[in-house]
Amino acid sequence: MIKSILSVFAVMLFTVSSYGQYWFGPKVGVSYIDHVYQEKAYESDSFDVASNVNWQAGFAVSYTASDMYAVYGELLYERVHKDLTDKQTGGELVKAQMTNHFISAPIMLRITLGKVPFHYYVNGGPRLAYWVGGKGTHDLAAFDEFPPVTDDDGNPLPVDYTIKFDSDNASPDDFSTAYVSKPNRFQFGLTVGGGVYFDIQGGSRLQVDFRYTWQHSNMATNSSDDTNLIRGSSGDLDYYRENMEYYHNFATIGVAYLFSYDANLKRKGRSTSKESNKRKKK
Numbered sequence: 001m002i003k004s005i006l007s008v009f010a011v012m013l014f015t016v017s018s019y020g021q022y023w024f025g026p027k028v029g030v031s032y033i034d035h036v037y038q039e040k041a042y043e044s045d046s047f048d049v050a051s052n053v054n055w056q057a058g059f060a061v062s063y064t065a066s067d068m069y070a071v072y073g074e075l076l077y078e079r080v081h082k083d084l085t086d087k088q089t090g091g092e093l094v095k096a097q098m099t100n101h102f103i104s105a106p107i108m109l110r111i112t113l114g115k116v117p118f119h120y121y122v123n124g125g126p127r128l129a130y131w132v133g134g135k136g137t138h139d140l141a142a143f144d145e146f147p148p149v150t151d152d153d154g155n156p157l158p159v160d161y162t163i164k165f166d167s168d169n170a171s172p173d174d175f176s177t178a179y180v181s182k183p184n185r186f187q188f189g190l191t192v193g194g195g196v197y198f199d200i201q202g203g204s205r206l207q208v209d210f211r212y213t214w215q216h217s218n219m220a221t222n223s224s225d226d227t228n229l230i231r232g233s234s235g236d237l238d239y240y241r242e243n244m245e246y247y248h249n250f251a252t253i254g255v256a257y258l259f260s261y262d263a264n265l266k267r268k269g270r271s272t273s274k275e276s277n278k279r280k281k282k
Contacts, residue, residue, distance in 0.1 A: 022261055023205060027060040027074060029254030035082055037246040038218065047084050047094070054079045060207075060256045062110070070110040072123055078102040080248055093141045094240045100134035100163070106191045106213075117199040124192035127213055131185040134163040136178070140240050148175040180220050180244065187217035187247075197258075207256040213249060220244035 034051045037043055058076030065071070082098045085091035108125035139158035143149075147156030161178045165185065193211025200206060222245050 022061060022063045023258040024059070024061040024261070025204075025256055025258040026058075027076070027207075027209075027254055027256035028055070028057045029209070029252050030055050031078070031250040031252040033080060033248050033250040035246050035248050036215075037243060039243065039245065042243055046087060048087055050083045052081055052083065054081050054250075056104075056252070056254070060258065062258065068112055070112060071107070072110045073105065073107040076104045076106075078104050078129070089141075094138070095140075095158075096136065096138040096240070096242070098134060098136035098242075100219075101132045102129045102187075103132060104129040108191060114196075118196065119199075120194065120196045122192075122194040123211075124190070127189040127191045129187040129189065131183060131187065131219070136161055136163070138240065142240075178242075182221040182223045183244075184217045184220060187215065189213050189215040189217070193252075203260045205258040205260070207254075207258060209254040209256065210252070211254075212251050215247040215249055218245045218247050 031054050032051060033054055035049045037049070043049055056076045056078040058074055060072070060074045062070050062072040078101070080100045080102060082100075084094070084096045084098075086094040104127060106125065106127040108123040110121050110123035112119050112121040114120045137158050137160050143156040143159070147154075149157045149159050151157055159175045161176055163178050163180060165180055165183050191211050191213045193209065195207060195209035195211075197205050197207040222243060
């Protein structure tokens with residue numbers, strides 16, 4: 001699936017390089033993330049899942065079709081973190097953390113207004129994302145009696161785990177790996193927003209972007225096949241089990257520094273050079 005995202009981005013790059021002026025450069029941003037569960041009672045009655053701030057970084061490119069219209073896209077690494085505690089005891093029974101990693105590619109139509117050197121714009125379009133992997137930690141009260149990990153004095157410790165998507169070799173007593181058998185690794189969302197950019201002397205541009213993304217894909221489908229899905233089981237002991245039927249919406253502020261390249265001027269320069277050479281030969 002990650003190849004699909006890269007292919008879409010490569011096609012867009014080829015298109016803009018073939019027809020006109022485009023802008024490209026690095027981008028960084030921070031996102032305020034809200035985790036939305038399909039089971040409403042999961043958050044309202046059982047667990048606190050805090051909204052949090054995470055970061056992203058990558059590459060942006062924009063094809064300018066006219067002074068008003070452009071196609072804008074990004075290829076980003078995104079970090080999405082989640083903290084969870086049980087409501088009954090405020091985290092004494094269940095305290096869990098999860099950090100997931102994504103490669104995302106939002107592709108948007110942009111409408112630009114304003115005059116040089118100050119411009120403002122609105123844009124919107126689909127966002128494709130690929131779930132690369134993740135890791136986390138769970139600290140359960142049940143570990144006090146049956147600790148899978150202890151310190152040198154035998155005291156129970158929180159258990160760190162790594163997320164994997166192939167559960168063929170899952171073991172009920174392997175607490176260091178969390179298997180997700182039905183993940184939605186390829187995820188879809190809708191992004192809208194706007195921002196401003198400033199033309200800088202020397203052919204570059206500073207862009208400040210504000211946007212909101214509605215995610216339409218749950219992280220995974222809950223399944224009894226998820227042998228070690230953020231849980232523990234040893235004999236008849238049944239521990240906490242993570243609910244993966246949720247998605248995350250997020251608001252993002254990003255900054256990009258873009259450089260310009262005009263393919264039309266480049267071609268005109270080559271044509272002028274060829275004509276000049278022909279005249280010299282005559």
